[in-house]
Amino acid sequence: MEFPFGVIRQFPANPPWWNNIVTLPPDDDGVAGAALGITDNNTTGRFVKQDYKIVGEELVPNDEDPMPAFNRLLEAGAKYIVAAVPADALLKMADAVKDKGVILFNASATDDRLRQADCRSDILHTAPSRAMLTDALAQYLVTKRWGKWLLLTGRHPDDKLYADAVKRSAKKFGAKIVEEKTWDFGPDARETGNNVIPVFTQSSAYDVIVIADELGEFGPLIGYRSWDARPTAGTAGLIATTWSVTVTGWGAEQIQNRFFRQSKRGMRPLDFQMWLAMRTIGETAARTRSNDPKALRDYIFGPRFELAGFKGGSFSYRPWDNQLRQPIVLTTAEALVAASPQEGFLHQTNPLDTIGFDKPESQCRFPGQ
């Protein structure tokens, strides 16, 4: 039984100072995770006579239209497509495969609208929503009683969306944003940081600086330069994400080692999110013994589906917006600080639904619902 996968990735434009070996993403970011997922699926697959393969891999430059590359994947016969593309492109892809028996995974776009007004029943999200990331962070900060935040927002539209998610989470968990400031010192403040940042971070009393800067243009420069001695969190400092080399509990050492042996580097969030997409199909196919997209979907949204993702407990998809539930880790570059949901944030059915959009808050309406 065959499982043909397609993988497509389009990065955002590099900020000008992404030229050092610490911040520059590896060439195989994400697709290396997909490759490991295929290997893991095949190790299982050989016992049940299932054959997983990547029939097409497309790395699209950021200024190009990804649709021709996407169509090439379809022509190559891909039935399961793992995409790391911006939200608008993803929606076009979803429309292109509507009712064609293709399962499309969103492995990178964190846009909340893809889980809300712009949700599509054809897309499964292994990428977290921004709401999940900021809720995870908010739970931790509130647990620490660091309830007053200075919010620093970058100059890109995505940064404003992240800041919106921060504001939503603050309201949800009872934190206060004392002031929001927009970064307007250009894309590279490495030389001028010591002059502008102390002034920029002056505000009424706050506990934490929350940074909304998804490309990392200025966030990493804020720590140790702020007017008051305050920690940074969000997209820099204490980062909320799905995966990091610092995750070693819950059996994670195994996948970290496996990944390192394969790719000679640490596993990154996009690698993990692509791996999760691969494993969603692998896990489901092993149990249903089927490659029929309808049968797979029924199982994925059924009560028995559980995906093991090395962060404790099992992951599953929210049926109301197709978002994969998973714990969010809060980490610095070298050490894991915490994983949310935090203890004490209760939920009537699944604690993982305390982060992100729970059913009552969902604005997603799939056809037929």
Add this chain to the structure above:
Amino acid sequence: MNPSIRRRVLLPLVRAGAVAAGLTAAFAPGAAFAGKVFVTNERDHTMTVIDSDSLKTLETVKTGRRPRGLTASPDGKLIYVCASDDNRVEVYDSSTYKMLRTLPSGPDPELFVLHPSGNPLYIANEDDALVTIVDTDTGKVQGEIPVGVEPEGMGISPDGKVLVNTSETTSMAHFIDTSTKQIVENVLVDSRPRYAEFTPDGKTVWVSAEVGGTVSVIDIAGHQVVKRLTFQIPGVTEDAIQPVGIRITKDGSTAFVALGPANRVAVVDTKTYEVKKYLLVGQRVWQLAFSPDEKTLYSSNGNSNDISVIDVASEKVTKSVTTGRSPWGVVAVP
């Protein structure tokens, strides 16, 4: 006979007799039997040796890096330790605590099981999707069997004919014929299976699934899951119930299941599959081991750095004993 030697030989008997004569409820568990409990400390790279009578630490033995799986030879004289990060199995003398030799294990050995005769040793190589077979006398690798992703749990039938390995990411129990060294069947179980334990009659094997939160009872003859056990503990979320180690009494009547971060050991009636009781033990309970007389059960508690001592007859936790950091494996010998 040299009188001093005779005294030394007699002393334990006299002590055992004295305790038996003045038997009190508090001292009953394990008192008639002074053995040793070995515990591997995953993060200390050591093994703690505890006197099963006094529950005092006799020795802390330095081992290879990241010791996890632990077992004893049938006569209790040898202790085998998986030194996961050193990619080897270490063999210790259970009376002198000296390392006698090392065995090749393949990469990242996590758990293993000895053939009931004491030879060979079947080792799960977690990072390499293999089961390695090692002759414990010659130290030679007799074979490697490719299995699923992240093999861990290892169980062997009482007659030594059927080996069961569980692979965590593949979520399967692989049934291996020990004579042909071939997989004969793969049975899907719930997510992240970690441990396999045969019932003493050899008719079923119990497989715990950590993420699935269940124990599957698999019929050996038909390779079918005949029962999926679930656990409910008031006040404990479903997510915290993560079954790992399993032990079944020799009479086959009672199973004990370690439930990980639920900090409980479930006591299960093997006939009705009903959970009779949940015993509160230390934090993140990994593995279990009976004392040789089966009067006592020990649990290794990874997060509270101790073992819990359970009286099997009364199904009560009587004590906890401090170990090194992150105790993982536990075994008791005479």
